[in-house]
Amino acid sequence: HYKGVCHVFVDAAADAEKARAIVLNAKAQRPGVCNAAETLLVHADAAERLLPMLAEALRAAGVELRGCPETVRLVGATPATEEDWFAEYLDLILAVRVVPDLDAAIAHIERYGSDHTEAIVSEDPAAIRRFLDEVQSAVVVANASTRFADGGQLGLGAEIGISTTRLHAYGPMGADDLTTLKYVIEGEGQVRT
Structure with a gap:
């Protein structure tokens, strides 16, 4: 794959402790790998409740925050540039944007993502289902x-790579070569150790 610009969307209905654990793990556990989060999207209805706590946990782990104007206002992040939304940092840097709703989160992911891995943290089954159905990345994750x-x-055993293209075969192809897979992971707050 070209790059892993992975997103975590913290929905308005997110559990605070799950959000803290998942966001921290997704960014800081191994920041130099392609499945590490590079952008955090926070629903506007949860921003004042959750963003200060998330920023505190991320900063305690050494993460530099680059944010939209609302993020800068709420937690004093470095102002983000347009390039930050496309960035695969592979480092302890996280772009943070407050979005008005799920539609805006999905639109942001469609515009800036790399079709690698995207996660939602939410206790709202309808929001989770929409996110898992509408986000077109190789892996979509709910609450993990x-x-x-x-x-x-x-x-799947030893990994040779992760394809983020819709048609992955090259050379002679049969019917099996014309299929693609989308992995859906549903959790209850799991983090990777």
């Missing part, structure tokens, strides 16, 4: 870390 996007973690 993006770090589970790994061949070994998915029970």
Whole structure:
């Protein structure tokens, strides 16, 4: 794959402790890998409740925050540039954007993502289902870390790579070569150790 610009969307109906554990694990456990989160999206209805706590946990882990104007206002992040939304940092840097709703989160992921791995943290089954159905990445995750996007973690054995293209075959092809898979991971707050 070209790069892993992975997102975590913290929905308005997110559990605070799950959000803290998942966001921290997705960014800071191994920041130099392709399934580490590079952008955090926070629903506007949860931003004042959750963003200060998330920022505190991330900063305690050494993560630099680059944010939209609302993030800068709420937690004093470095102002983000347009390039930050496309960035695969592979480092302890996280772009943070407050979005008005689930539609805006999905639109942001469609525009800036790399079709690698995207996660939602929410207790709202309808929001989770929409996210899992509408986000067109190789791996979509509900209430667990993006770090589970790994061949070994998915029970596929040793991983040779992760394809983020819709048609992956090259050369002579049969019917099997024209299929693609989308992995859906549903959790209850799991993080990777």
